[in-house]
Amino acid sequence: ACGKPLALVSMDNCSHNGEKLQAAVLEIAEAWLKNGKISKEEYTYLEQEIAFPWSMIDKITPRPHPAVEKQLLADGLEEISPFVTAKHTYIAPFVNAEKPQYLVIEDHFPNGRPPLEHAGVIITSRDTVNKVEKMKVCTCLNPLHTCLAVYGCILGYTSIAEEMKDTELKTFIDRMSHKEGMPFVVNPGVIDPEKFLQEVLTERFPNPFMPDTPQRIATDTSQKLSIRFGETIKAYMGSAEHRAEELTLIPLVLAGWLRYLIGVDDEGKAFEVSPDPLLSAMQEKMAGMKLGEPVDTARLQPILSDDSIFGVDLYQCGLAEKVAGYFAELMAGTGAVRAVLKKYVAGEK
Numbered sequence: 001a002c003g004k005p006l007a008l009v010s011m012d013n014c015s016h017n018g019e020k021l022q023a024a025v026l027e028i029a030e031a032w033l034k035n036g037k038i039s040k041e042e043y044t045y046l047e048q049e050i051a052f053p054w055s056m057i058d059k060i061t062p063r064p065h066p067a068v069e070k071q072l073l074a075d076g077l078e079e080i081s082p083f084v085t086a087k088h089t090y091i092a093p094f095v096n097a098e099k100p101q102y103l104v105i106e107d108h109f110p111n112g113r114p115p116l117e118h119a120g121v122i123i124t125s126r127d128t129v130n131k132v133e134k135m136k137v138c139t140c141l142n143p144l145h146t147c148l149a150v151y152g153c154i155l156g157y158t159s160i161a162e163e164m165k166d167t168e169l170k171t172f173i174d175r176m177s178h179k180e181g182m183p184f185v186v187n188p189g190v191i192d193p194e195k196f197l198q199e200v201l202t203e204r205f206p207n208p209f210m211p212d213t214p215q216r217i218a219t220d221t222s223q224k225l226s227i228r229f230g231e232t233i234k235a236y237m238g239s240a241e242h243r244a245e246e247l248t249l250i251p252l253v254l255a256g257w258l259r260y261l262i263g264v265d266d267e268g269k270a271f272e273v274s275p276d277p278l279l280s281a282m283q284e285k286m287a288g289m290k291l292g293e294p295v296d297t298a299r300l301q302p303i304l305s306d307d308s309i310f311g312v313d314l315y316q317c318g319l320a321e322k323v324a325g326y327f328a329e330l331m332a333g334t335g336a337v338r339a340v341l342k343k344y345v346a347g348e349k
Helices: 017-034 040-048 066-074 126-140 142-154 167-184 193-204 225-237 249-261 279-285 297-304 320-330 336-344
Strands: 055-058 102-106 122-124
Touching (some): 055 126, 122 126, 126 142, 126 167, 126 193, 126 225, 142 249, 142 336, 167 225, 225 249, 249 279
Parallel strands (some): 102 122
């Protein structure tokens, strides 16, 4: 109203969130301008006087849990029951979340700002925000979550904390992050990657008071793989010292996701696959593949070559045959998933 500069800080948990918010605002504003709803001067104000700082936010916040709801009801709170939106988002007036929390914001406030750093917010450069976000999303947290999600569902788990008591699964994410991911992590300076990873492995994921489920995390996995694993694969492809073919555990996660899409657990029992925009298309491509029957891995070609899913064509980087081979082993019959984990993760033959 007064024409002063303004900062709009996106808190969305996605890469380059400020850039995405800016694009959305200006797209709407362009339509307003075209339809005579705002003047050219007003559009110029939105384009030139509004800042869109990037941010990285990290605090695991699961779905509202019935146990927490029960406690709050016992305390006398009313009308707090969760409800589910049309897009399967769980919403409630209360939040159950973990204690660790990180908020890193680009210092781009053209009209000043409160001293947010006094409340624990890390105020830094855009480049540093980007490095922190990439550290978290590509190596130190999100890929581990996806691994636990798909294998947890197949193995019948309903709690991330319980999965962390599983020797094979805990070893899986530990080795994958340290051996395959960390060599390409750039230290952002404001958060130590090794300490962050250790906190995830020893405090955050094993927290028994965090009612988080692999089923929640498995939602929309097709939209996450290109960032959570594709970026690391690209780093190997572009490295003079390493090759993508060296990878063993990241391809095993990708094969696990394909096995998860079958919707049958390791005991041969059907389970509900979490919502995903590509679910029907993927299941159509894999139709007829059944647990305990030989797998025609050639049928996986349209999937494994799809760089929109994995961020790369897995044939071009030399990982397609490995993923297909793992998938065939995972589909061998009941108990095959556990056997594969023992073989490739725990080293048992």
